[in-house]
Amino acid sequence: MKKVGIELEGLQKRFGAQEVLRGVSLEIPAGEVTVIIGRSGTGKSVLLKHVMGLMRPDAGIIRVSGQDITRLGDADLRRERFRFGMVFQNAALFDSMNVYDNVAFPLREHSKLSEPQICLRVEAMLASVGLKDAGKKQANELSGGMRKRVGVARAMVRGPEFLLYDEPTTGLDPIMTAQIDALIRDTQDANPGLTSLVISHDMAATFRIADKIAMLHEGRVILEGTAETFRETDDPRVRQFVEGRLEGPIQ
Amino acid sequence: MNAVSRLGARIISVVEGVGRYVGFLLRSLRGGLLPPYRVRILFKQMHFVGVESLLIVMVTGIFTGMVFAVQANIGFSRFGAESLIGAIVTLSLTRELAPVLTALMVNGRVGSAMAAELGTMRVTEQIDALDSMAVDAHQYLAAPRILAATLMVPALTMVFNVVGVIGCWYVAVKQLSVTPGAFQARIEWWVDPDDLLGGMIKSAVFGLILSSVGCYKGFTTSGGAEGVGRATTTAVVISGVLILTSDYFMTLILAPLSVG
Structure with missing residues (x-):
């Protein structure tokens, strides 16, 4: 049986009158890439923020390596975040810094490494995402794809156990999308201890990278399984989403 | 919804907003007191708030001193008391004009920039992203900005005082008929260090207000570019109003300091 990295149980969250998560239960296996798909506005990003401990649920349990993080105090929750890396939708690079300083930032904040050691680590990280000579560029000089790569380097630099991606290929051209997909897969394969969780609505990308897929619809997981499960399902809601059809139960 | 419940909802939202602002301020101040200390960011912000505001504060200060000298002369010349121009302008500057005008000028430049940047x-x-990297954004972003403004607005106010008095001296001594000796003697006679101290205390509070409101509005921005624009405008307006209203109450509190 696969080891469970993150386990969600009956997760609920509402904002005012709007019920975003209505009891999400899902197991995210350790050492694999899990992709959560769903339409925009179905609460995928909210779910990701819960996993990271950036939001607290109204009800439900989030277990990270068996420990329920919803019961942790602020200080413990902050320590828990050391185990995570997050790649934001538009990379969220600090635009007051250059690429090198962006990637070095988590090390300077949280490690006792000397500057030459940081330099070695940052350059190795930049090389691994294919941006060997981009260290001196300012964040706002980069293309969308390069920003995402720097985002991955920054999230990976401290060697996290969990790597979360918020719609990593939104707004990229098809070739760049394929490159980022390959980067997600390569990063996972090069780090067997890593657990990756990707939020996406790009089906082609999902089939390329996912070990496990879960579909979120109206605040609940309606199907989970492998790419095969999703190709073969009869659920009309999943079929409509996977095939990108206008007609169907999802309006 | 009828008018009464609309009014009630509005009052609740204002009170909630004040509560959130105070929570933000306390969390940021606590962040500033606890390690790690962000000395480099603090110096960068002090440079931004202080050094880069120097020119506008000096221009405002010198012309304020000059125009008040001209105005004071209109009154005092009616009963031959022109030698008091220096003293009255210096009193007005140190107690009121320099802290308030400096704060309003810095608010326009710095408060808006903080709201827009954050x-x-x-x-x-x-x-x-900072939160996700376990970095306290209040400590990293807000605390150095608030501390920098609380320290640098009084320093700028002092500059305003000095150039304001120089402007006043130029008008009184060079353009009107006041002698340099009388100008200086009257200031020494009428103006106490306590007048200066009261103004400094006020300006530190103004610095705290304009930076914390700017940072708070930045932190609570939502809604893309339009939201950033709205946050910037609101920050400047709220700080401006708070500076002027708090000025009145601080004057009442500080008055015993220099009357006795």
């Missing part, structure tokens, strides 16, 4: 960081998820 607001942009909020809508582009840079503040979430």
Whole structure:
């Protein structure tokens, strides 16, 4: 049986009158890439923020390596975040810094490494995402794809156990999308201890990278399984989403 | 919804907003007191708030001193008391004009910039990124800005005082008929260090207000570029109003300091 990295149980969250998560239960296996798909506005990003401990649920349990993080105090929750890396939708690079300083930032904040050691680590990280000579560029000089790569380097630099991606290929051209997909897969394969969780609505990308897929619809997981499960399902809601059809139960 | 419940809802939202602002301020101040100390960011912000505001504060200060000298002369010349121009202008500057005008000028430049910068960081998820890296955004972003403004607005106010008095001296001595000796003697006679101290205390509070409101509005920005624009404008307006209203109450509190 696969080891469970993150386990969600009956997760609920509402904002005012709007019920975003209505009891999400899902197991995210350790050492694999899990992709959560769903339409925009179905609460995928909210779910990701819960996993990271950036939001607290109204009800439900989030277990990270068996420990329920919803019961942790602020200080413990902050320590828990050391185990995570997050790649934001538009990379969220600090635009007051250059690429090198962006990637070095988590090390300077949280490690006792000397500057030459940081330099070695940052350059190795930049090389691994294919941006060997981009260290001196300012964040706002980069293309969308390069920003995402720097985002991955920054999230990976401290060697996290969990790597979360918020719609990593939104707004990229098809070739760049394929490159980022390959980067997600390569990063996972090069780090067997890593657990990756990707939020996406790009089906082609999902089939390329996912070990496990879960579909979120109206605040609940309606199907989970492998790419095969999703190709073969009869659920009309999943079929409509996977095939990108206008007609169907999802309006 | 009828008018009464609309009014009630509005009052509740204002009170909630004040509560959130105070919570933000306390959390930021606590962040500033606890390690790690962000000395480099603090110096960078002090340079931005202080050094880069120097020119506008000096220009405002010198012309304020000059125009008040001209105005005071209109009154005092009616009963031959022109030698008091220096003293009355210096009193007005140190107690009131320099702290308030400096704060309003710095608010326009710095308060708006803080709201815009942090607001942009909020809508582009840079503040979430800090949180995700277990870095306290209040400590990293807000605390150095608030501390820098609380220290530098009094320093700028002091500059305003000095150039204001120089402006006043130029008009009184060079253009009107006051002798340099009388100008100086009257100031020494009428103006106490306590007048200066009261103004400094006020300006530190103004610095705290304009920076914390700017940072708070930045932190709570939502809604993309339009949201950033709205946050910037609101920050400047709220700070401006708070500076002027708090000035009145601080004057009442500080008055015994220099009357006795």
